[in-house]
Amino acid sequence: MGRKSLLVVTLILLVGAASHPIIAQSDYVCGDANGDGSLNVGDAVFMINYVFKGGPGPEPGCCEGCSEGFTRLCYTGPEGTQGIGQCAAGIQTCVDGEWGPCVGDVLPMDEICDRYDNNCDGVIDNGFNAGEPCSAGIGECEEHGVMVCKQDGTGTECSVVGG
Numbered sequence: 030m031g032r033k034s035l036l037v038v039t040l041i042l043l044v045g046a047a048s049h050p051i052i053a054q055s056d057y058v059c060g061d062a063n064g065d066g067s068l069n070v071g072d073a074v075f076m077i078n079y080v081f082k083g084g085p086g087p088e089p090g091c092c093e094g095c096s097e098g099f100t101r102l103c104y105t106g107p108e109g110t111q112g113i114g115q116c117a118a119g120i121q122t123c124v125d126g127e128w129g130p131c132v133g134d135v136l137p138m139d140e141i142c143d144r145y146d147n148n149c150d151g152v153i154d155n156g157f158n159a160g161e162p163c164s165a166g167i168g169e170c171e172e173h174g175v176m177v178c179k180q181d182g183t184g185t186e187c188s189v190v191g192g
Contacts, residue, residue: 060096095123103131106149110137114146114153141182154178159185166191 063075102118119134137149174189
């Protein structure tokens with residue numbers, strides 16, 4: 030991890046500490062860069078000195094577990110699908126020094142015709158012909174429209190009905 034990345038991680042932990050105070054009970058407190066047993070502005074100063082003035086670095090191998098009440102983003106879907114279509118990260122919360130289950134992440138599912146990318150492959154309604162031209166009726170009664178998704182998402186139908 031680069032110096033600047035480490036600074037960002039420490040500053041994020043400090044911001045989180047403002048709403049979830051941590052009291053050192055025995056060992057290292059994750060994010061306690063200066064080793065004083067708590068998360069505070071001193072940790073930010075320590076990291077700034079490390080990054081910009083070449084001061085001593087934080088103890089390597091920190092943050093093996095997690096600090097009570099802290100949260101982080103998580104995703105349990107296939108690699109490369111997070112942030113594509115409807116696929117989105119969830120939240121994990123630290124409980125008893127361990128990260129809990131990923132809650133609320135949205136994973137790929139079978140594509141349905143609903144104007145969304147359900148299978149998170151970057152293509153909306155792939156496998157359906159939504160948006161293609163269509164017509165209904167014969168002769169003077171013929172009307173032109175486009176294919177639209179059926180309400181139940183199982184297919185498409187023409188947006189017009191011939192008279």
